Amino acid sequence: MRGATETSSPARGGRPRRNRADTQAGYAFLTPWLLGFGLLTAGPMLMSLYLAFTDYNLFRAPTFVGLDNFAALVSDPRFLKSAQVTAVYVVVGVPVKLAAALAVAVLLNARHRGQGAYRSMFYAPSLIGASVSVAIVWRAMFIDDGVADRIQQLLGFPAGGWVGDPGMTMPMMILLAVWQFGAPMVIFLAGLKQIPAELHEAAAVDGAGPVRRFVSVTIPMLSPVLFFNLLLETIGAFQVFSSAYIISGGTGGPADSTLFYTFYLYLKGFTEFRMGYASAMAWVLVIVVGVITAVLFRTSRAWVHYTGDVR
Amino acid sequence: MVRTRTTSRTRTAAVQVTALAAASALALSACGGGSTASAEAAPVATDRDIQLSLVWWGDDDRAGRYEEAVALFEEKYPNIDVQTQFQAWDDYWTARSTEAAGQTLPDVFQMDLAYIHQYASNNQLLDLSNQLGVNLDAEGYDDGLLASGAVNDGQYGIPTSTNTLGMIVHHDILDELGVEAPEEGLTWDEYDAWVREVSEAGADAEPRVYGGTDYTGTLWLFIQWLLQQGKTAFNDDGTPAFAEEDLVAWVERTQPLRDDGVFYPVERTKQVEPLTGLQVNEAATEMTWDNMTAGYSANAGTENVDLLPVPTGAEGSSQFWKPSMLLSASSTTEEPDAAAALIDFLVNDPEVGEIFGTSKGVPAVAEQRDAMGVEEGSIDDKIVGYEDHVAERVTAETPLPGEGYGVVEAEFKRLGEELAYGNITAEEFADQWFASAEANLGGA
Numbered sequence: 224m225r226g227a228t229e230t231s232s233p234a235r236g237g238r239p240r241r242n243r244a245d246t247q248a249g250y251a252f253l254t255p256w257l258l259g260f261g262l263l264t265a266g267p268m269l270m271s272l273y274l275a276f277t278d279y280n281l282f283r284a285p286t287f288v289g290l291d292n293f294a295a296l297v298s299d300p301r302f303l304k305s306a307q308v309t310a311v312y313v314v315v316g317v318p319v320k321l322a323a324a325l326a327v328a329v330l331l332n333a334r335h336r337g338q339g340a341y342r343s344m345f346y347a348p349s350l351i352g353a354s355v356s357v358a359i360v361w362r363a364m365f366i367d368d369g370v371a372d373r374i375q376q377l378l379g380f381p382a383g384g385w386v387g388d389p390g391m392t393m394p395m396m397i398l399l400a401v402w403q404f405g406a407p408m409v410i411f412l413a414g415l416k417q418i419p420a421e422l423h424e425a426a427a428v429d430g431a432g433p434v435r436r437f438v439s440v441t442i443p444m445l446s447p448v449l450f451f452n453l454l455l456e457t458i459g460a461f462q463v464f465s466s467a468y469i470i471s472g473g474t475g476g477p478a479d480s481t482l483f484y485t486f487y488l489y490l491k492g493f494t495e496f497r498m499g500y501a502s503a504m505a506w507v508l509v510i511v512v513g514v515i516t517a518v519l520f521r522t523s524r525a526w527v528h529y530t531g532d533v534r
Numbered sequence: 535m536v537r538t539r540t541t542s543r544t545r546t547a548a549v550q551v552t553a554l555a556a557a558s559a560l561a562l563s564a565c566g567g568g569s570t571a572s573a574e575a576a577p578v579a580t581d582r583d584i585q586l587s588l589v590w591w592g593d594d595d596r597a598g599r600y601e602e603a604v605a606l607f608e609e610k611y612p613n614i615d616v617q618t619q620f621q622a623w624d625d626y627w628t629a630r631s632t633e634a635a636g637q638t639l640p641d642v643f644q645m646d647l648a649y650i651h652q653y654a655s656n657n658q659l660l661d662l663s664n665q666l667g668v669n670l671d672a673e674g675y676d677d678g679l680l681a682s683g684a685v686n687d688g689q690y691g692i693p694t695s696t697n698t699l700g701m702i703v704h705h706d707i708l709d710e711l712g713v714e715a716p717e718e719g720l721t722w723d724e725y726d727a728w729v730r731e732v733s734e735a736g737a738d739a740e741p742r743v744y745g746g747t748d749y750t751g752t753l754w755l756f757i758q759w760l761l762q763q764g765k766t767a768f769n770d771d772g773t774p775a776f777a778e779e780d781l782v783a784w785v786e787r788t789q790p791l792r793d794d795g796v797f798y799p800v801e802r803t804k805q806v807e808p809l810t811g812l813q814v815n816e817a818a819t820e821m822t823w824d825n826m827t828a829g830y831s832a833n834a835g836t837e838n839v840d841l842l843p844v845p846t847g848a849e850g851s852s853q854f855w856k857p858s859m860l861l862s863a864s865s866t867t868e869e870p871d872a873a874a875a876l877i878d879f880l881v882n883d884p885e886v887g888e889i890f891g892t893s894k895g896v897p898a899v900a901e902q903r904d905a906m907g908v909e910e911g912s913i914d915d916k917i918v919g920y921e922d923h924v925a926e927r928v929t930a931e932t933p934l935p936g937e938g939y940g941v942v943e944a945e946f947k948r949l950g951e952e953l954a955y956g957n958i959t960a961e962e963f964a965d966q967w968f969a970s971a972e973a974n975l976g977g978a
Binding site: 281283387388474493496 | 624627628631632634635652653656658799800801802803804805807808940941944948951952955957974
């Protein structure tokens with residue numbers, strides 16, 4: 224009894240012995256993670272921060288060049304192109320994907336027979352969507368005489384695959400992203416389940432129709448979840464890489480139309496061996512994503528409502 | 535025996551991106567290393583177990599051939615165990631550059647002319663000069679060819695085989711259209727006119743066929759064209775020896791064909807990648823390295839193809855031999871003698887010549903060429919026959935690409951694509967390429 228009281232009341236008389244031992248054991252158990260974090264994440268990040276200010280080609284020792292890499296970025300037309308391509312992908316792709324995820328979540332929230340099966344089916348693309356094989360299939364669907372081309376012809380649109388047309392590759396990439404709506408959908412679905420039925424009932428009694436109830440009850444109640452999904456998807460969209468790599472055959476083509484930011488970073492680092500330049504690009508991305516996240520948090524005060532908030 | 539296969543390019547790419555920072559970290563501590571030329575070469579030891587690593591780029595077909603050759607080598611040197619690994623071209627160089635940074639390059643690996651300067655001048659490669667005549671026999675080599683593996687007085691690579699540029703002609707397509715194959719010795723303008731004729735004849739075919747693919751974005755063909763005008767491609771320090779006007783002229787001379795849709799369309803090219811117009815039976819001719827003929831023929835599903843010399847200019851053909859690949863050893867190898875013996879075996883042994891045939895190009899050494907036993911009329915026979923036939927047209931020295939060539943070659947190709955989409959002018963092409971050359975060539 225006494226012993227238990229002693230250890231459970233650390234406030235009395237400095238730090239008891241047992242507690243320090245606990246702390247040590249805690250760190251000991253944390254060691255694998257700390258090692259991984261230090262060696263594989265924090266260390267390399269610090270190193271890349273240093274490399275961003277150097278000229279480094281993997282073969283020769285890095286030479287310090289100050290802000291030259293960052294200055295060169297501004298006047299590099301392909302860098303600007305890659306920033307533009309990525310911006311379009313984020314600004315168009317993320318809202319469309321979230322809208323699709325929300326729409327499906329609302330449909331699946333209604334009570335139907337076999338609902339569980341539907342949920343699994345709609346989630347399936349997200350499990351396989353990021354894989355190499357799907358990117359290959361996607362490419363095959365959008366070439367001349369592929370599925371997309373056939374549908375276009377049926378509907379009377381001009382024929383032609385999307386893969387070779389620089390104007391159509393971005394819609395193709397966005398469709399691939401939208402199709403993988405599963406993760407935000409599941410989160411939306413969980414959010415929808417949390418909305419108390421009384422609110423809907425009360426609104427219905429007051430004469431609100433389904434649309435009005437969606438806009439005035441569902442959306443505000445769902446706003447924390449919406450905010451969470453928006454953050455996650457935005458950050459994810461900035462980092463799109465592998466699907467673009469496969470679909471463009473490792474070139475970012477045609478005509479740089481799929482030259483995503485991370486992809487150009489990869490080209491600079493690993494085909495031109497400009498590691499300093501690539502590191503500078505990586506840090507610019509970190510800063511941009513950080514600023515955008517901060518801005519989203521700022522604006523969230525205006526539109527995200529947490530239950531229990533008094534405003 | 536370790537065999538790492540790279541079946542997914544993305545997966546490795548992603549892994550390598552995450553490895554970027556880690557590799558850089560390693561690199562820092564390892565930098566400035568790179569041993570100098572090895573000590574005295576001695577005959578390879580037979581009294582202890584030796585392990586060697588051997589890495590190449592290529593496909594499954596090549597892997598099978600290498601495995602066979604390695605088995606023979608291990609039979610000859612029972613105390614040596616060779617571990618092999620291979621990747622596709624792009625991943626290959628990514629992996630090698632990361633290894634170079636970490637001083638862990640394989641003992642023996644395939645090398646390309648576009649990269650040998652970069653690796654040699656950064657002390658990554660073993661100078662094989664003192665192995666010549668000890669473990670490595672280069673007696674069967676043409677001096678000029680052997681020199682293509684030399685950098686700054688050191689022998690850093692041994693060419694395994696040669697190739698030269700040529701024009702692959704798809705006879706099935708031409709027969710169907712009823713158009714005669716191009717004559718040998720056409721000028722570039724005459725060839726362009728011929729391409730136009732075929733494309734017009736093929737306009738109503740289903741699928742539509744074309745006379746040729748746009749060759750403007752191939753840096754080696756531009757170099758060939760320069761040589762034919764008596765100009766040189768690169769200075770000794772690797773910087774361009776030609777003027778922007780030369781490049782503008784090269785791009786402008788094919789502009790009418792692009793404007794009129796005569797070339798195989800770029801939209802199709804992008805869709806059939808990594809194949810090309812000829813390989814999907816939609817283009818009648820294509821200029822490339824002659825050893826590509828075997829692959830082209832296999833993909834097109836016909837042996838009814840031929841090789842012709844490239845078009846000629848004022849100075850005639852001025853064709854040149856280029857080593858299709860070289861073998862190099864790492865400067866950090868612990869077994870320089872055994873590494874040299876492995877290279878020697880791969881380039882000289884007649885049985886190895888028989889195993890590889892012309893799949894890596896025509897073997898550089900006569901014993902291997904003779905051992906191939908090519909069947910008359912086969913693709914191998916056509917390639918060997920072509921190299922015999924054009925020998926008299928080979929009058930130029932191999933233009934040796936310097937450090938950074940691989941990068942500017944890729945940029946040339948990319949600009950060719952932009953050009954085909956009509957996004958840039960000839961002046962912009964030249965302007966942007968020279969900017970890239972300035973940033974990457976001449977040890978910049």
